[in-house]
Every structure is written in C-alpha cells, then in structure tokens.
Amino acid sequence: MSKETNLRYEQPHKPSKLYQEYTKQLEANDRMLINNLDQKSLDDKELHDKWFEKSNLKVKAKAIQIEKKQLSEELKLVAKASMLVRKKALALKMEEEQKMYDEELREMGKTFHKQRI
Template sequence: MSKETTLKFEQPAQPSKLFQTYLKNLKAYESQLDKNEDQKMLDQKWLRDEWLEQSAIKLKARAMKNEQKQLVHEMKMVAKANLLVRRRALALRLETDRQMYEKELASLGKAFHKERL
C-alpha cells in the first residue's frame, strides 16, 4: 500500500464540508428551538401569572360584594331590632303612664271605665 492510502485509513477521518455545514445548521436549529421553547415557557408563565392576578382581582371583588351584601343585611336586622326595642319601650311607657293616671284618678275617687268580658 502506498503511504497515502495508509495515512488515509490510519488518520481520523476529516468530515466533508457538507457534513460540517449540516452539523452547524443543526446546532443553530437546536439552539433556536431551545430559545423558542424557553420563550414558550416564559409566555406560559406570564399567561398563568396574568390569569392568577385576574383571578385574585375577581375574587377580591366578589368578596367585597358579598361583604357589602352582608353589611346591608346586618343594617336591616339592626333597624328591625331597633324598631322592636322602640316599640317595646313605647308600650312600657304607655303602660306606666296608664297606671300613673289610674293611681291619680283613684286618689281623686274616679276610675277608668273598663269593659269586662
């Protein structure tokens, strides 16, 4: 065998220019693909964060609305309770006034006419 043939088989093979170009393009494509995947992940993270933020805003608005309803309901209940207390106080006042007038009239020798059933 000639020296060229021997060197050809003993030395590491030199890749062709086409193969080197192919590898270069493949690496560029893979790096671009990685960048795209990273961008997709960032977009998904941003979308998820945006959704969580909107969800929190809606949740807070709903909570405030429910709190407002509860406050209105409590105010109605307080108004009803206040009305009942005032009615009872007025009834007691009328009863004490009636008893006072009966005592005054009894001391004068007069009385209310009461119809007995």
C-alpha cells in the same frame, strides 16, 4: 500501496466544510428550538400565573360583595330589631303613664272613663 494512499487511510477523517456548516446549522436550529420551547414554557407559566392572580382577585371581589350584602342585611335586621325595642319601650312607658294618670284621678276621686268598642 503508495505513501499517499496509506496516509489517507491512516489519518483521521476530516469532514468537508459543507458538512461542518450543515452540522453547525443543525445545532443552531436545535438550540433555537430548545430556547423557543423554554420561552414558550415560561410564557405559558407567566400567563397561568396572571390568570390565577386575576382569578384570585375575582374570588376576593366576589367574597367582598357577598360580605357587603350580608352586612347590609344584618344592618336591616338590627334596625328592625331596634325599632321593635323602641316601640315596646314606648308602649311600656305609655302604659306606665296611663296607670299613673289613673292613680292620680283615683286619688282625686275621679275616674277615667274608657269606652269599649
């Protein structure tokens, strides 16, 4: 064998420029795909976080509406109870005053005539 033939087989193989460009392009494509997947993953996570945040806002808003409704119902019940208490107090006061008038008339020797229907 000639010296050139020996050198060709003994030296490390040097790939062609076309092959080198092809492998670089493949690596670049792989990196781009990985970056795209990472970006898509981040975008999906961000979208999920926004959705979750809006969902929480909706839940809080609904809870506030329910609380307002309950408060208005409680206020109605309080107003009704207050009205009943005031009516009862007025009835007791009227009864007390009626007894007082009856007592005064009795002391004067007069009676207060009540007609039954």
